[in-house]
Amino acid sequence: MPSRAPFPRPCFVLACALLPWGAFAEDAKLEEHKVTAPSLQVPLNAANVSKSELSSLQPATSDSASLLRNVPGVSLYGAGAVSSLPVIHGLADDRLRIKVDGMDLIASCPNHMNPALSYLDPSNVGSLRVYAGISPVSVGGDSIGGSIVAETKAPEFATAGTGSLIKGEVGAFYRSNGDAFGGNLAATYATERFSLSYSAAAAQGDNYRSGGEFKTTAFTGRAGHTLPLDEVGSTAYETRNHALSFAFKGGPHLVEARLGYQDLPQQLYPNQRMDMLENTQQRVNVRYLGDFDWGSLEGRVYHEQIDHYMDFGPDKRFWYGTLSGPTEPDGSTCAPIGGGANSCAAGMPMYTASRNTGLTLKTNLALTDERALRLGVELQHYQLDDWWPPSGGGMWPDTFWNIRDGKRDRFGLFGEWEARLAPQWLMLAGLRFEQVSMNAGEVRGYSVASTAMGSQYTEANAFNGKDRARRDQNWDFAFLTRYSPSPIADFEVGLARKTRSPSLYERYTWSSWPMAATMNNFVGDGNGFVGNPDLKPEVAHTLSATLDWHTSDRSWTIKATPYLTEVQDYIDAVRRTSFTALRYNVLDYVNQSARLHGLDLSGTALLAKNGWGEWHLKGLLNYTRGENRTSGDDLYNIMPFNARISLTHKLNNWESAVEVQGVSAKEDVSEARNEIRTPGYGLLNLRTSYNWKRLRLDLGVENALDRRYYLPLGGAYLGQGRTMSMNTTTWPWGTAVPGMGRSYYLGVNYRY
Numbered sequence: 001m002p003s004r005a006p007f008p009r010p011c012f013v014l015a016c017a018l019l020p021w022g023a024f025a026e027d028a029k030l031e032e033h034k035v036t037a038p039s040l041q042v043p044l045n046a047a048n049v050s051k052s053e054l055s056s057l058q059p060a061t062s063d064s065a066s067l068l069r070n071v072p073g074v075s076l077y078g079a080g081a082v083s084s085l086p087v088i089h090g091l092a093d094d095r096l097r098i099k100v101d102g103m104d105l106i107a108s109c110p111n112h113m114n115p116a117l118s119y120l121d122p123s124n125v126g127s128l129r130v131y132a133g134i135s136p137v138s139v140g141g142d143s144i145g146g147s148i149v150a151e152t153k154a155p156e157f158a159t160a161g162t163g164s165l166i167k168g169e170v171g172a173f174y175r176s177n178g179d180a181f182g183g184n185l186a187a188t189y190a191t192e193r194f195s196l197s198y199s200a201a202a203a204q205g206d207n208y209r210s211g212g213e214f215k216t217t218a219f220t221g222r223a224g225h226t227l228p229l230d231e232v233g234s235t236a237y238e239t240r241n242h243a244l245s246f247a248f249k250g251g252p253h254l255v256e257a258r259l260g261y262q263d264l265p266q267q268l269y270p271n272q273r274m275d276m277l278e279n280t281q282q283r284v285n286v287r288y289l290g291d292f293d294w295g296s297l298e299g300r301v302y303h304e305q306i307d308h309y310m311d312f313g314p315d316k317r318f319w320y321g322t323l324s325g326p327t328e329p330d331g332s333t334c335a336p337i338g339g340g341a342n343s344c345a346a347g348m349p350m351y352t353a354s355r356n357t358g359l360t361l362k363t364n365l366a367l368t369d370e371r372a373l374r375l376g377v378e379l380q381h382y383q384l385d386d387w388w389p390p391s392g393g394g395m396w397p398d399t400f401w402n403i404r405d406g407k408r409d410r411f412g413l414f415g416e417w418e419a420r421l422a423p424q425w426l427m428l429a430g431l432r433f434e435q436v437s438m439n440a441g442e443v444r445g446y447s448v449a450s451t452a453m454g455s456q457y458t459e460a461n462a463f464n465g466k467d468r469a470r471r472d473q474n475w476d477f478a479f480l481t482r483y484s485p486s487p488i489a490d491f492e493v494g495l496a497r498k499t500r501s502p503s504l505y506e507r508y509t510w511s512s513w514p515m516a517a518t519m520n521n522f523v524g525d526g527n528g529f530v531g532n533p534d535l536k537p538e539v540a541h542t543l544s545a546t547l548d549w550h551t552s553d554r555s556w557t558i559k560a561t562p563y564l565t566e567v568q569d570y571i572d573a574v575r576r577t578s579f580t581a582l583r584y585n586v587l588d589y590v591n592q593s594a595r596l597h598g599l600d601l602s603g604t605a606l607l608a609k610n611g612w613g614e615w616h617l618k619g620l621l622n623y624t625r626g627e628n629r630t631s632g633d634d635l636y637n638i639m640p641f642n643a644r645i646s647l648t649h650k651l652n653n654w655e656s657a658v659e660v661q662g663v664s665a666k667e668d669v670s671e672a673r674n675e676i677r678t679p680g681y682g683l684l685n686l687r688t689s690y691n692w693k694r695l696r697l698d699l700g701v702e703n704a705l706d707r708r709y710y711l712p713l714g715g716a717y718l719g720q721g722r723t724m725s726m727n728t729t730t731w732p733w734g735t736a737v738p739g740m741g742r743s744y745y746l747g748v749n750y751r752y
Helices: 009-023 051-060 064-068 453-464 504-508
Strands: 046-048 074-077 085-088 097-100 125-131 147-152 165-175 180-190 194-205 219-221 225-227 237-250 253-267 275-292 295-311 350-368 371-388 400-422 425-439 470-486 489-500 528-530 538-550 556-575 586-610 613-628 642-651 654-663 681-691 695-702 743-751
Touching (some): 051 125, 051 681, 064 125, 425 504
Antiparallel strands (some): 046 125, 165 180, 180 194, 194 237, 237 253, 275 295, 350 371, 371 400, 489 538, 613 642, 681 695
């Protein structure tokens, strides 16, 4: 097994070396040097989650990705309680570029249980921006979908002449469904030049309940505990996050360093055959920003290390049937179930360790007041080991290496020109080159004997005999132009080519043995997947247009974005010939052709403003259609037609909202994956808040009518029972993951 490296000391030393430099810089405000440039770098189809919306949604969720739920074009793959995966126009996960404080974070898990946004607690989110259509090359790269840029709260400094600044906050929440609770705290000490901040957050919850029964029989597990008919197994979680930041400013210069640590003791998964029972992340992120008369310069270096562990959680360790293991997780003897034989599963530990180091250097040159040139270089070095120690049931005597010595290195260069060609015309054009180099070491199964289960011996030898080194040279471009014929209308059209190289898991997982293949599944459909070293990069061509019609004061707005994306060498999956008539199958990753098209429609309107307060109506509508043009099949996990309408009210410090969400039935499904159809549904959510000078109180209820519904992007329900037997699970194929029933929540936050 690879050794677990200590916290990255060289990066920490670099941070300490850089920080004092800022203290000797000339005393001036950074804001004095601003680049005057057009605004097309933020396209019309980009969206910021407002600070008021962040504040109102944070008490209702522990999943930072769910803060994007009101952004046009965005939906969410159901996963763990803090790890849902954002989808933009039908493209998700590795197909998106997601940056957290400028870092490109990668899910280091064969089930993608630790995606980038799972390391950011909602209470520490400072800003969220989504590029849902055409992403400028300066925020794109190694992706074919949109981009998400998440930032924690910016460093604060004391104002001139005030000496020092001391501030902070402490908060807590409770949610009735799943008995979830948690808290957060933050503290800042700052002078005019120096800022020191610390933040921490913790959250935990038990299994949630659906809006009504979804099972036909109760399940007896967890040493005889009976899960009620409405309890959704494997949805419990516990997570803890810490962040420490230092910042110095002086003159036009800012230097900051951020240290982060996550300890996640458990996050159970209702749509995976395993659960995450430990995940630790350590990260250091050092940034320099300088504003000058000619423009700005930004440099960043970061390092992240992850140690990840999976095994059966409590709801997957017990079932009716034959004894498969001698002990419970705590080492005690298995308890009989229903008066029969002992029935607890042996543990099946799986480990992942990764190291991720990156460097970026960007400059924004103000050529004139109406023209700007952006240049940048990016480097990333990523290492991954994925191994499974021996356990019982034929999974012995050796360690199974799923990926060994995996490496994925990126080198990128980009240039982007933006100009105002006439008073009513803006234009942006960018070009990006990336080289992605990948390789992996030799692998082995649980046994090197030729009689090992599942052809481990034969497939490992075949994999080891191949040349596994790959090098992709990828080109992207983006072109946007905006025409503003009047103060009440803007029209924007864009064309882009985007390229993404396969991930290590898509190229280098090698075993078709169902036990091993089902461990390599990013999407929760219950199938097993086998990698393909010969996969080509995906190349997407996207055409998008946006019409923004509004009043001059934006008291009402209507925005519409139709789009079309053609993907060459789209990485989809086909069934192996020996798995053609089963509900759950083993599939191979292959390159095919795909097309996605759709429409985002959103709007706001000020209904009234009087002595009773301000009344606003907000709405959005999303439609996406995805087709595999090679096979004629539908693409997997495409969100059906959906809409959301909110009536909001504000009176002084009191804010409230009534929200209705409607989702149509999912009928267009992937036949290759035996995707489960889901019925349509409607939900009602209510929330209100009051904000005093230092205290904020939030109250709300999600799914107020306690409707039973199933998550269209939640995958197959595998939350309890014997999940490792691919087609004889306790809960057989055909049940989608139920959504959460009625949940009341309370949030309190005190600022000092």
